[in-house]
Amino acid sequence: MADQARVVLGMLPPLLSGIVRRLLAATPGAAVVGEAADAAGLARAIRLHRPTAVVVQTEDDALPPELCRLLCEVAGLAFIGISRDHSRATMFVLRRDRIHDLGPRDLVSAVLASAGDGPEPVHRAAPV
Amino acid sequence: MMHLLIVSGVRFYREGLSEVLAGRAGVAGCSAALDAAQARALLGAEPRPDVVLLDVAVPEARELVAGAARAGARVVVMAVGGADDALLEWVELGVAGYVGCDASLEELCETVEAAARGELRCSPTMTATLLRHLSGLAGMVRTARHAGAPVRLTSRELEIARLIAGGLSNKGIARQLGIEVATAKNHVHNILRKLQVEHRGEAADWLRLHAPAPDAMDRRLMTV
Numbered sequence: 001m002a003d004q005a006r007v008v009l010g011m012l013p014p015l016l017s018g019i020v021r022r023l024l025a026a027t028p029g030a031a032v033v034g035e036a037a038d039a040a041g042l043a044r045a046i047r048l049h050r051p052t053a054v055v056v057q058t059e060d061d062a063l064p065p066e067l068c069r070l071l072c073e074v075a076g077l078a079f080i081g082i083s084r085d086h087s088r089a090t091m092f093v094l095r096r097d098r099i100h101d102l103g104p105r106d107l108v109s110a111v112l113a114s115a116g117d118g119p120e121p122v123h124r125a126a127p128v
Numbered sequence: 129m130m131h132l133l134i135v136s137g138v139r140f141y142r143e144g145l146s147e148v149l150a151g152r153a154g155v156a157g158c159s160a161a162l163d164a165a166q167a168r169a170l171l172g173a174e175p176r177p178d179v180v181l182l183d184v185a186v187p188e189a190r191e192l193v194a195g196a197a198r199a200g201a202r203v204v205v206m207a208v209g210g211a212d213d214a215l216l217e218w219v220e221l222g223v224a225g226y227v228g229c230d231a232s233l234e235e236l237c238e239t240v241e242a243a244a245r246g247e248l249r250c251s252p253t254m255t256a257t258l259l260r261h262l263s264g265l266a267g268m269v270r271t272a273r274h275a276g277a278p279v280r281l282t283s284r285e286l287e288i289a290r291l292i293a294g295g296l297s298n299k300g301i302a303r304q305l306g307i308e309v310a311t312a313k314n315h316v317h318n319i320l321r322k323l324q325v326e327h328r329g330e331a332a333d334w335l336r337l338h339a340p341a342p343d344a345m346d347r348r349l350m351t352v
Binding site for chain 2: 013014017022023082085086087
């Protein structure tokens with residue numbers, strides 16, 4: 001069975017939060033482990049519950065600076081930002097892939113992969 | 129058992145609320161429409177919806193309230209996308225329930241279920257707003273009874289009363305209508321005398337209670 005998706009909800013309007021909770025409660029492999037009403041509470045909840053994803057409401061599809069800091073701090077954490085009109089969402093993920101025994105072509109491959117049109121680095125290890 | 133129609137341009141709400149509400153006891157079925165045209169089609173189809181849960185952001189939402197009433201459905205409006213301060217306007221249109229942007233999912237479900245039973249579930253804030261409005265209306269009815277003969281304003285006076293209600297000063301009214309300030313002042317004086325009130329705010333209250341809604345042109349004038 002796949003690992004459990006552990007979700008923290010942050011600063012969502014009550015109705016949106018209620019629907020997300022119900023949907024995830026009915027989804028095997030996912031669980032809401034915490035909720036916070038402000039950025040400070042969200043930081044505490046993330047450190048306490050170590051979620052795999054945080055669902056927040058965002059302005060203009062951008063992640064606020066304080067949440068960007070959390071994204072950098074916690075490896076593997078995904079932020080899912082729901083727009084204010086609730087019609088779309090943006091997923092923010094900071095991915096760290098390590099290349100062992102780096103060769104020149106590996107570096108070139110990594111550069112090309114960053115643009116999405118090159119081969120994957122040859123010695124990619126699991127994300128860290 | 130009720131049949132529910134959810135009308136919202138936001139897919140997350142259409143599908144999310146359908147999923148949640150369809151699982152509630154007392155809900156026989158749930159359909160969804162993304163705009164007024166789809167909603168009208170579903171209002172005329174079988175099974176007829178008993179309750180319509182209508183997002184206030186849907187274009188033609190106000191017209192849909194009347195359409196739903198003709199189809200025998202009760203309407204609960206939800207202001208989910210942000211603040212909507214038009215509670216009284218929705219109530220005057222005849223809605224059976226109102227869910228503000230801060231309502232919880234449970235409150236929304238209870239409001240829909242209450243509407244199906246012909247009851248109105250009110251938050252304390254909503255109740256306070258409605259009671260204040262009712263109290264104001266009662267005061268105006270008393271004043272009107274004591275005043276005796278019905279008030280008749282000329283079309284020009286009605287136009288000026290709307291500008292007063294829009295917050296314009298005598299100078300602003302004069303500029304708006306291209307007349308002298310003294311003429312505007314005379315009109316305002318006559319309006320206050322006819323309405324037997326002393327203040328411009330009371331004239332605005334009278335207008336809201338008695339006069340027909342301004343058309344689009346008047347609305348434009350009032351916001352200048």
